[in-house]
Amino acid sequence: LSLQESLLLKSLGLSAKPSPKIPVPVPSVLWRIFQKRKTPPATNRDPADGCRVEEFNVPGNIIRVFADQGHFIHSAQPQPLLCLQKRLYFNLSVLEEGERLTMAQLEIKFSHNSYHSPWPGQGFELRLYRSCQVPLRGTPSLGPGRKLLVEQSFARLHKSLLFNLSDVAKDWTTNSRNLGLILEIAVSGDGASAAVSAGPRSLCAGIDSFLDTSLLVVTLSQQQCRASRRRR
């Protein structure tokens, strides 16, 4: 039976029967898309629709949300105004052979309540780097082995920030090793003078509500979508 089962799972595009260890809550975006697809499709539906993710307007029939497996970085030298430094790592090796990545979107979530903030309009600077060299065990070295991908300001009012990482993720799955990302959040330049009087730790208090990061990835399974093209 197990051989029969594994052959059936293979037909469904799975190399083995999954056995989740610590199941996480279903991300709301996936639940929304799933609920929307439960409504019966129109009879004149184009068979190619199944190979397209309408919500993101990209080709694909598989959407995954990867949890971040990176760790916080505790720098030996204190860096003024730097509130948070973290490695981000998403294990894309679970993509099956024959899957083509068509979209990757990073989400950084906060759980803060802006109405109870001591610094309601306070701004932050976010920088996202691509890691280009493997860090040595036990060293927080962030030397030249990183490339700046994103630099932007944001206010505490944002509950979540989204970044398009499609090019980087495509590169990870085709050309180069996935060495992860480095996220830095610092008090913005405007807050620097306030930091002098209030102290940087106090201004960073607003970023304590940093919740988590995840990577939404859309892929197209050539095996599953080739069949519907042939029929058409």
Add this chain to the structure above:
Amino acid sequence: SAYNVPITPSNLCKPRRLYISFSDVGWENWIIAPQGYMANYCLGECPFPLTAELNSTNHAILQTMVHSLDPEGTPQPCCVPVRLSPISILYYDNSDNVVLRHYEDMVVDECGC
């Protein structure tokens, strides 16, 4: 004489109800939703004459003709799915990521000969 065997409408080729429960096949610990779905299946005969309701292919018409000449050597056409629809499945993979995957051809909507 084969033509005289009465075929009641309930024996004709058509979709029959089949609910697939993922817990029945032991997949409930990794499939999040749906817990099961109405997949249906095709069953029934494709007798002479093949009416329009039986969604017969031209091949089925000719196979019926040959079957009437040689019932032992050539079987009647089969009752098979002719229109299927997709479903999406939410599941956990081996790394505890949540995956939403679209699968074509999962629900039998119409059968034919």
